[in-house]
Amino acid sequence: MALTLSRKKRISSPWGGFFFVLPSIIAVAVFVYGMIGWTLKFSLSNRTNAWSKDNSFAGLKNFTGLLEDPEFTHAFGNLMKFTVVFMFGTLLSGLIMSLLLEKGIRGEGFFRSIYLYPMAISFIAMGTSWRWLMDSARDDKGTGLNHLFHMAHLNFLQNDWYSSEKASMYAMALPAIWQMSGYVMALFLAGFRGIPDDLREAARVDGATEFKIYRHILFPQLKPTFLTVLIILGHISMKVFDLIYGIATKSYVTKVLAIYMWQVIFDFQNYAKGSAIAMVILVIIAVVVIPYLIYVNKTEEMK
Amino acid sequence: MSSDLVDRVTQSKDISRNKKKLDGVGQFWLVFRYIALTILFVIAALPIYIMVVNSVKGITGVTQSAAFLPPSHLNFGAWGPTWKVLREPMQRTLFFVLQSSIISAIVGSINGFVFAKWKFKGSTFIFTLFLFGMFIPYQAIMIPLTQFNHWAGIGGTIYVLVVAHVIYGIPICTLIFRNYYAAIPNELIEAARVDGAGMVRIFRTIILPLSIPGFVVVLIWQFTSAWNDFLFAIFLTGGSPKLAVATTALNFITGSGNQVYYGNNMTASLIVSIPTLLVYMFLGRYFLRGLLSGSLKG
Incomplete structure (x- = not known):
């Protein structure tokens, strides 16, 4: 009797849960945190070419070196341009999609699934289409969008897209917006439909216009959704890699940090510098995501 | 929820x-x-x-x-040669993706159960530490991971991708299952506890039978993301043709030198996209659920 009792107690003790997830805890500790630490160590070392096994401590040399590296600042600038256009564009188009659908409309399911399918396809595959659509040839030689504009006598709209010197990153943001808008739409739809109908009805009875209802009643309720969307888009943008690689590979004009890091590691075999670039991406993301996770954690605990 | x-x-x-x-x-x-x-x-x-x-x-x-216009007559001439090149990489992809998705789903369901229903002291904190793993740029672990693969003796095999997708899939799979299990009423578990059932038994007899939709969500999530993954594939296989998977093989076909063969490239891209598109067409609802669960809030 005593034996069974103690057995029961052991199994139903809350620590059982800990042992259940222990393998995952170890995996995350080693493969996420341990390996980030290892990369940090690389980034502070002298291992700057394929032959060197020199893991000696180099201080912040690799990081200060990045600031003086015009390719790095170029890639960083590109990434910032891309991020601004991508985040703003995706937020806007996703929001528009959800506003068009949120009240319910015949054929909603059809539109929704078409808007969301880009999330299911790899960017290496979609890159083929987008590369063709955004081909820089013009007029009679034009293909893709330039051809379309030429046929429609909208020649002034023709441009160099992702091959252009100044606007390459803005063009590169188009396929990214195309891919992520449906996701943002879904998040906003979930937000809109989580707001009780009574709120709108009450405002309507009070004589508020539709515009005012959105401005003063619905949008304030969607603040958490906005925050989630910004975090998701922001961290995806910082990491952007296959989208750009699939369309323009390592082209200079569209180089971002992840592409440059890949080049530094594989083409130049400079582990120290590649690790330093990776750490820069990580820190930018961490600065935004850690406070967000703490906030989510707190609201969780209040539940 | x-x-x-x-x-x-x-x-x-x-x-x-x-x-x-x-x-x-x-x-x-x-x-x-x-x-x-x-x-x-x-x-x-x-x-x-x-x-x-x-x-x-x-x-x-x-x-x-x-190229914007539909063809005057159907010509599948590009399909045969393209499929010939893609068949082996796609079979290889299917092989590793199925394994990694199934393992991920099992791990995710165990973790999700604990973090939702069998919390221990500090479990919320540990869960938050897990979640951070969802946001990290994989560039920040890629070099040590390559070294680990060599050390573990799986370098140069397809198992590098199984390991990568299972381990770095832990956060999202745990999150999806945790959100899924959170909707199960606590009374169900309390009642079983009063009857003397332990954790393992509750998981097996109460939670698992309710988990089928959760498994579908995680399986197709992991399937889609591993099938479409390019970063791990190109880093960990080093672009070796022996280990080509769907995306790397496609990138090889459509790569810079061959950009003019549009018929070929478009066909190859379509063939590679068909499996995930089919999953999306038939199980779109579960795909959506994965996307929304992966967004933390709600």
Whole structure:
């Protein structure tokens, strides 16, 4: 009797849960945190070419070196341009999609699934289409969008897209917006439909216009959704890699940090510098995501 | 409460209400909405449309200026040769993706159960530490991971990708299952505990039988993300043709030197996309659930 009792107690003790997830805890500790630490160590070392096994401590040399590296600042600038256009564009188009659908409309399911399918396809595959659509040839030689504009006598709209010197990153943001808008739409739809109908009805009875209802009643309720969307888009943008690689590979004009890091590691075999670039991406993301996770954690605990 | 989220998104509001006689302004807005939705539809569908119409024009049948137009007759000439190149990489992809998805789902369901229903001291904190793993740029672990693979003796085999997708899939799979299990009433578990059932038994006899939709969500999530993954594939296999998977093989076909063979490239891209598109077409609802669960809030 005593034996069974103690057995029961052991199994139903809350620590059982800990042992259940222990393998995952170890995996995350080693493969996420341990390996980030290892990369940090690389980034502070002298291992700057394929032959060197020199893991000696180099201080912040690799990081200060990045600031003086015009390719790095170029890639960083590109990434910032891309991020601004991508985040703003995706937020806007996703929001528009959800506003068009949120009240319910015949054929909603059809539109929704078409808007969301880009999330299911790899960017290496979609890159083929987008590369063709955004081909820089013009007029009679034009293909893709330039051809379309030429046929429609909208020649002034023709441009160099992702091959252009100044606007390459803005063009590169188009396929990214195309891919992520449906996701943002879904998040906003979930937000809109989580707001009780009574709120709108009450405002309507009070004589508020539709515009005012959105401005003063619905949008304030969607603040958490906005925050989630910004975090998701922001961290995806910082990491952007296959989208750009699939369309323009390592082209200079569209180089971002992840592409440059890949080049530094594989083409130049400079582990120290590649690790330093990776750490820069990580820190930018961490600065935004850690406070967000703490906030989510707190609201969780209040539940 | 992820299940509720999906219902929220997919529940169309009572459309019958729209049927009531619309006044002039109401009709205008309805027409406006349809026009806007159709424009967005055209933009969203354009890239896949181009892929499909140009894949049935044969290898040389794609003329630059007519690429927007459907073919005058169907020509599957580009499919045979492209499939010949892609068959082996796609089989290899299927092989590793199935393994990694199944393992991920099992691990995720165990973790999700504990973090939702069998919390221990500090479990919320540990869960938050897990979640951070969802956001990290994989560049920041790639070099040590390559070294680990060598050390573990799996370097140069397809198992590098199984390991990568299982381990770095832990955060998202745990999150999806945790959100899924959070909707199960605590009373169910309390009742079983009073009857003397332990953790393992509760998990096996109460939680698992309720988990099938959760498994579907995680399986197709992991399937889609591993199938479409390029970063791990290119880093960990080093682009070796012996280990080519769907995306790396496709990148090899459509890569810089071959950009002019549009018929070929579009066909190859379409073939590689078919498995995930099929999953999306038939299980779109579960795909959506994964996306929404992966967004933390809700």
